Amino acid sequence: MSVSQVHSKVLDFEDARRLVEEQAAQVHAGGTEPVNLLAAGGRVLAETVLADRDLPPFARSTRDGYAVRSGDLSQLPATLDVIGEIKAGEKIERIPSNVGVGQSVAIMTGAPVPTGADAVVMVEYTTRHGERIEIVKGVSTGENVVPRGAEARQGNLLLDRGLRLTEAAIAVAASVGRSRLEVYRRPRVAVLTTGDEIVDGDATPGPTQIRNSNSYSLAAQILRAGGQPVLIPVAPDEPQELRRLIGEGLKSDLLLLTGGVSMGRYDLVEEVLSEMQAEFFFTGAKIQPGRPVVFGKCSAETLACDGSPARQASTYFFGLPGNPVSTMVTFELFARPMLEALAGQTPRKLVFLHARAKAEIRIKAGLRRFLPAILSGEFDTSEVELVAWQGSGDMAATARANCYIVIPPDRESIRAGEWVAVMMR
Numbered sequence: 067m068s069v070s071q072v073h074s075k076v077l078d079f080e081d082a083r084r085l086v087e088e089q090a091a092q093v094h095a096g097g098t099e100p101v102n103l104l105a106a107g108g109r110v111l112a113e114t115v116l117a118d119r120d121l122p123p124f125a126r127s128t129r130d131g132y133a134v135r136s137g138d139l140s141q142l143p144a145t146l147d148v149i150g151e152i153k154a155g156e157k158i159e160r161i162p163s164n165v166g167v168g169q170s171v172a173i174m175t176g177a178p179v180p181t182g183a184d185a186v187v188m189v190e191y192t193t194r195h196g197e198r199i200e201i202v203k204g205v206s207t208g209e210n211v212v213p214r215g216a217e218a219r220q221g222n223l224l225l226d227r228g229l230r231l232t233e234a235a236i237a238v239a240a241s242v243g244r245s246r247l248e249v250y251r252r253p254r255v256a257v258l259t260t261g262d263e264i265v266d267g268d269a270t271p272g273p274t275q276i277r278n279s280n281s282y283s284l285a286a287q288i289l290r291a292g293g294q295p296v297l298i299p300v301a302p303d304e305p306q307e308l309r310r311l312i313g314e315g316l317k318s319d320l321l322l323l324t325g326g327v328s329m330g331r332y333d334l335v336e337e338v339l340s341e342m343q344a345e346f347f348f349t350g351a352k353i354q355p356g357r358p359v360v361f362g363k364c365s366a367e368t369l370a371c372d373g374s375p376a377r378q379a380s381t382y383f384f385g386l387p388g389n390p391v392s393t394m395v396t397f398e399l400f401a402r403p404m405l406e407a408l409a410g411q412t413p414r415k416l417v418f419l420h421a422r423a424k425a426e427i428r429i430k431a432g433l434r435r436f437l438p439a440i441l442s443g444e445f446d447t448s449e450v451e452l453v454a455w456q457g458s459g460d461m462a463a464t465a466r467a468n469c470y471i472v473i474p475p476d477r478e479s480i481r482a483g484e485w486v487a488v489m490m491r
């Protein structure tokens with residue numbers, strides 16, 4: 067059969083990305099599992115986390131200083147009596163029951179502000195004379211105090227299902243006493259590399275062979291995106307074995323193929339998938355690197371009890387072009403949102419940073435480019451510059467880069483100093 071049997075659908079980048087996002091919005095995560103809080107970073111929350119008490123649980127001083135009645139400081143300097151001292155974690159019975167007119171209490175950061183006081187004067191604005199304190203700066207009501215429950219009330223939702231657990235979310239979970247959290251299981255993502263020239267593992271490549279790097283770069287990206295990589299043996303450019311291995315891969319939650327999606331005579335991935343009754347959402351995107359990227363859905367063939375062919379629920383797949391940088395970029399642009407959705411994460415939009423181009427860039431118009439680059443700068447300056455590369459096979463140049471410059475398809479040049487979009491990696 068010939069490639070022409072697969073109806074070609076080459077989309078603009080935005081349309082291709084939108085299509086993936088639409089499909090991703092329809093998928094569900096698999097099961098859930100409990101994890102220890104120490105191992106929960108980067109996982110996706112599968113339950114809600116509520117405040118077990120008011121946050122903060124008491125009016126909290128944010129400074130070392132003196133708790134006062136702000137009205138006592140209308141005339142400066144003011145001199146007040148010091149009636150006690152409250153440190154963080156002070157026993158409740160040692161906290162003065164009231165701060166009266168003309169009185170103050172020495173207080174430390176994180177300590178409860180006593181009744182009667184409505185503000186804290188920083189220690190820097192005070193001079194202590196025995197049991198009296200002289201204050202040279204006024205405070206407004208509430209200054210340097212976080213009222214009880216100002217951050218959250220008992221029972222309020224703090225963390226929602228579908229949230230990827232950042233260090234801030236972990237801090238919140240710890241602060242409400244959750245040492246274990248229910249998270250979604252990592253989706254299994256099959257990686258199937260194709261190509262007669264590819265050798266894997268420790269095998270020594272022949273003079274015209276190359277080592278498999280895509281399976282490993284993809285595994286790293288899958289892990290970072292919250293998936294569990296399942297490496298399938300390298301498929302030859304031969305339909306029967308390719309079909310068998312695709313069938314293997316379709317048993318996972320998502321299948322990523324690399325190589326074999328271009329226009330070459332031995333690029334068989336689309337043909338074989340089409341024979342397997344795959345549905346194709348697109349067979350190319352107007353981007354560089356990665357133009358031949360394919361996105362679709364296919365069900366694995368299984369045999370029913372009576373031996374007749376049966377089908378299981380379909381699995382999404384991406385055919386990523388085999389050039390190593392194309393594989394990496396198309397994973398980020400298209401496979402990642404689907405993987406994140408399968409991991410239970412609430413979908414995120416693709417956002418780009420902006421920086422000034424360090425030097426002029428010349429390109430051909432027509433494709434949206436994602437070119438390996440180095441973002442540098444310090445404090446309030448940032449600039450970005452392409453790395454010198456030999457095209458989308460040049461993983462060594464890409465390993466020196468820390469981002470991609472994103473160039474719209476209608477541009478043929480970017481001036482030095484012009485703002486450009488940047489995708490971090």
Ligand code: AMP
Pocket residue numbers: 259260261263264276277278279280281324325326327328330333386387388389390459
């Ligand atoms: P293809 O997309 O199959 O036409 O491959 C494009 C280029 O990527 C060719 O130069 C391949 O040798 C190379 N390539 C394909 N698969 C891999 C892989 N797994 N690791 C490294 N390079 C690859």
Ligand code: MG
Pocket residue numbers: 260261262325326332333388
């Ligand atoms: Mg190939």
